[in-house]
Amino acid sequence: MVDFAKHLKVPSLDPYFFVMEEDRVNMERLEKLSEKHPINILVTGNQGCGKSSLVRQFAGYYSRPMATFQVGLLLEAGQLFGQQRLKDGETFYQSFLFSNVIRVPGCVVHLEEINRSENPHALNELFSVLSEERSIWIDEFGLVEVAPRVIFFATMNEGAEFSGTDELDAALKDRFYRIRLEYPPMSVEKEILVLKTGISPSVADEILNVVNKLRRNKQAPIDISIRHSLMIAELSAMGAPLREAIIYSLQISMNVLESLLLSIHVETGDTKEESNHYERYVPPDYVPSQRG
Ligand SMILES: Nc1ncnc2c1ncn2[C@@H]1O[C@H](COP(=O)(O)OP(=O)(O)O)[C@@H](O)[C@H]1O
Ligand SMILES: [Mg+2]
Known part of the structure; x- marks a missing residue:
């Protein structure tokens, strides 16, 4: 894991990405703030309104390496950091990308569709790394500490809010600054x-x-x-x-x-042809093979 940072890329900028000035200015403030203490940012908005692109653009803009995790796919606790595996009758602990990524200084860690996790307890460990302590005890590693200036971005589709019935949900949400993205005019x-x-x-x-x-x-x-x-x-x-x-x-x-x-x-006046014309779907130069 020594030089893991090399494997992470700074996303390339989208030259045609548009953002509301107020959002840009406040993201700049948040970026500065991240030099002083850890911050997390939650981006909400309708599906396809540019949430993931905004996170990528932010990372590109500030030359920060970035990694994305599909949190919505997590089924159980532990799946972010690593898992016990069995090989040749022996169990061993296999660590996952996430445990390395959060140790890369200045990294943007994108937690995609954080509200959609099948099982909210899958987010248990996230809770620790998102908190002010920015660290978690994993038996297999010892104390895992989040590197300086790492920013966690979570994205979430509007209307599909955290349920809020689970205390974990509410406490998790509590730890984020919030950007509400709208469709542009x-x-x-x-x-x-x-x-x-x-x-x-x-x-x-x-x-x-x-x-x-x-x-x-x-x-x-x-x-x-x-x-x-x-x-x-x-x-x-x-x-x-x-x-x-x-x-x-x-x-x-x-x-x-x-x-x-x-x-x-x-x-x-753009209309469909009167009848549906059907034709064979083969390349123009297609020659059928000889049938024996
Ligand atoms: N403000 C924007 N400026 C330029 N392109 C945008 C903007 N918002 C969305 N897009 C484009 O729309 C598509 C969907 O955006 P995406 O970030 O995947 O949405 P979301 O994560 O909210 O579902 C992408 O191709 C993205 O480049
Ligand atoms: Mg998205």
């Missing part, structure tokens, strides 16, 4: 689509026009994140008509889709 979303996918501003307008209709439609508003508007824009950039770019990007029910298609047709 439409003008910014447009800029993101244009810059990231290379579509023209007018195509971006067309996409966002339909997307916003879906978002605001009264019967059944559909939550379309930037992730999804980006997916649509990417398909457009590959030559897909608006109608197809949307169908192939969104997870929506057939009913909603039908009325959606109707509205796209009304808006753009």
Whole structure:
């Protein structure tokens, strides 16, 4: 573990990542604060609103190495640090990445979907490293101390809050500064689509026009994140008509889709061919092998 830090990367900056000025300024304050004493930051917001990207951008911006852990997948206590394993009839303790990562000075440790852990007790040990003591006793290692300037970032989808019924949950949450991410305004979303996918501003307008209709439609508003508007824009950039770019990007029910298609047709005249044409799905130069 001596030179583990070398294995961790500083994430590359996303040149087209946009953030609210107030958030940026306060993240700068938090970064300074982390020089004085340990801090943890909880980023909440809707799915696909840029939480994970924000953590990555922060690490890139401040040239900090970063590692991400899918906390939502943890099933039981101990799974972060290491586990007893059996080999050739002998048990031995295998330590996991997490125990090394937290010993890298200045590291950004991203705990993804912290609220989704199957079993809240899987987070027992996290509780110790997130506390002011920044250390935990693991029988197999002795005292594991978190390195200076390490920042724990947790991300969590809005609406899927910690249950709060578990005391561990509440106490855990208590230890974080909080950034509530919102979807950026439409003008910014447009800029993101244009810059990231290379579509023209007018195509971006067309996409966002339909997307916003879906978002605001009264019967059944559909939550379309930037992730999804980006997916649509990417398909457009590959030559897909608006109608197809949307169908192939969104997870929506057939009913909603039908009325959606109707509205796209009304808006753009972009319509489906009358009959579904079927063809063989083989490369153009494909030669079937001889059959004996
Ligand atoms: N503010 C933003 N500026 C630029 N791109 C963004 C922004 N927010 C989200 N994206 C893009 O949208 C996608 C989803 O973001 P992600 O960080 O994975 O969302 P979350 O973690 O909230 O589910 C990524 O491709 C990301 O680059
Ligand atoms: Mg995420």
